[in-house]
Amino acid sequence: MSTTLLEAVRRYTDAQPGDSPFVTAIKGFFILRSAHAKPPAHLLFKPALCIVVQGAKWALFGDRHVDYGPGQALLVSVEMPALGRVVQASADAPYLGLIIEFDLAVMRAVLEQMDAPPQAGGQVTGGVVLTEFDGPLADCALRMVRLLDTPQAISMLYPAIMREICYWLLSGPHGNTVASMALGNNHAQHIVSAIHALRDRYAETVSINALASIAQLSPSAFHRQFKLLTSMTPLQYQKQLRLLEARRLMLSEAANVETAAFRVGYESASQFSREYARLFGAPPRRDIAALPAGAASLQGLL
Template sequence: MPNALLEIVRHHTDTHPGVSPLATAVDGLYMLRSDHEKLPSHLIFKPALCVVVQGAKWTIFGDRRFDYRAGQALVVSVEMPAFSRVAEASPTEPYLGVIIEFDLKIMSEVLEELDVPPEVVGHVGQGVFVTDFDGPLADCVLRMVRLLDTPKAIPMIAPMIMREIYYWLLTGPHGGEIAKIALASSHTHRVINAIYTLRDQFKETLRIEDLAAIAQLSASAFHRQFKALTSMTPLQYQKQLRLLEARHLLAAGAANVETAALQVGYESPSQFSREYARMFGAPPRRDIAALRSHLRTGT
């Protein structure tokens, strides 16, 4: 099974050299490839199953680091900024991965249909974990990737395979955590709603009280549960979103340092530059020059 998935992912990524992530004809299915170990990069993870087919990777959410390698998968339950690195890859054995984004509506439907739903504890747990990738779950991912060879079957078969994936996740060792993603009435879901509000309004002035009201919690309880779920405080979450968006604007040439700072919500360009350098390791202009050089040369 692992060899079959490795072969088909390698085949598809061979036909699109240099493209990673590689979007596919299956909505929400992406393939990753890197022929070399990479420098750490900042990105935003969406709720998804992130499977390592070959090689190894680590990802940091807030103050928690997760290492995962071939035979394992990272499960992300809420959209979060992160710091990630391909830690094991070479031209002969490249890092290969498959990402399957979650459809929370279908996941909720599968949860409701279970005869014995997983036990969901009341407190908010961490919104990300690593699990072994084997058995029926691995078979589902293999069949999903194989659908790319029969595109006419995708609209009919892909949704059914997705339901299988949710079934095995919900009935597996982390079923309770997966169920929290889908339960609209859970405390976790209300905190997630507040997180999405913060995500959509990250340029605005942060008021913990407003976010806590969305989560139907006191400010102190919301702060505690937010950090339990994302491994960072609301302010850290907002700051990372702002700086990631600013870096995107600068790299695209859509703004200079001063206007990028204002566009993402900073009132002080000097404060923006300090926090930017702290996150990306260099001041904005130097970081963007290095980033563009890297993109041109591939080094």
């Protein structure tokens, strides 16, 4: 990873009040910092590049474990819940990370203008790819961090940087995966449509048959390809969405346990508490009381 990028991110975070994550003036661009290793955190990953500038972390998507360190990034192509943990950080060398959410409209526009565009893959593959983050992409990230010093220039200059990021991703080693995400015309996109339906109706009882119909697949094929893309079953995916939303309600809206359970689709508060403790490691009240100030800002942030 470029030492210049490291210095720029370190300088930016040194000047910021409050705690990480830092929501920047560029929409969809976040900067993370931690001076120590952290316990695992449940988050909702969105389609984005999740870059490690310094330190190291891991992420667990269903049954798939991914380790990544300086100069590496996760290319996340579909929204999914996951468990993440910073494992290498110190006061002298804090963990530093960047999140760049994708603008699919820009990506499609760039794809259409390429002389030799990559072809969208025809088969469903995993929704997360580990990639190297260096060269032109690291240069784009550096210019994004520097652009934060002149917020009045963001609306003029940032679109060009995003176009360049899309170009390098599409022309890089994972161009087919990125093209599939941008075009939305392959088998994976049918699964994504079902994921969106599951996300929008997470508090309802949704049958596998209904989701399979949205995905234009048989129930058995849908179940198999859903797990291939997300590394979890539809039921596991929905349960994690429900519990993440319930946690957000208790953190951000001060909802009590019973209200949160009902709003995310549970009929039994005791069943909700059991499943909540199984996922987060403690019953709802104890978990919420133990979370640090500012934890609410992490809910839904990759």
